Amino acid sequence: MYRQFSSPVGPSGSSDVQSTIRGLTQDFSMNFNTGNYDQVAVLFASDGLFMAPHYESTVGSKAIERKLREFGESGYQNLRLETMRVDSSGDMAMEVGRYSVSIVNDHGAASDDRGKYLKVWRRLGAWRIVADCWSSNIPASALRSEEKTLLSPEKVTLISSEVPKSA
Secondary structure (H helix, E strand, O other), X not given: OOOOOOOOOOOOOOHHHHHHHHHHHHHXXXXXXXXXXXXXXXXXXXXXXXXXXXXXXXXXXXXXXXXXXXXXXXXXXXXXXXXXXXXXXXXXXXXXXXXXXXXXXXXXXXXEEEEEEEEEEEEEOEEEEEEEEEEEOOOHHHHHHHHHHOOOOOOOOOEOOOOOOOO
């Protein structure tokens, strides 16, 4: 059925959905930073998809919990997530944001990364992440340089304190 553009369909993302998603995103970063990876994984649907750069996709909340723990134990810390936009329709929502994170290597040297992320949420009783992916704003040439001097090959992504914490 064709609906005219000017028809009253309401905003693309209601303020209560936006507020809920923003709050859950802050729960994500707080729980990651405190090592509560199980609490982060609970935010994902049972068949959720976690797509980290330089890694194969991870599917399922248990596997995602293991991957998050791997990131945390390999030096990722001080994760900050800032929601820039939330659009929703029915039981689906899309969140666009930016992130920063510090990565400490085995020698204690820290690197910072910053970038953007995209999450797809679905209301399955509660809002759950069905897909999460991000990418760095650091140029690939800088990543190669950092990798050679600071990071092992599995710790390529870097993040900075340039992204402010959201409220």
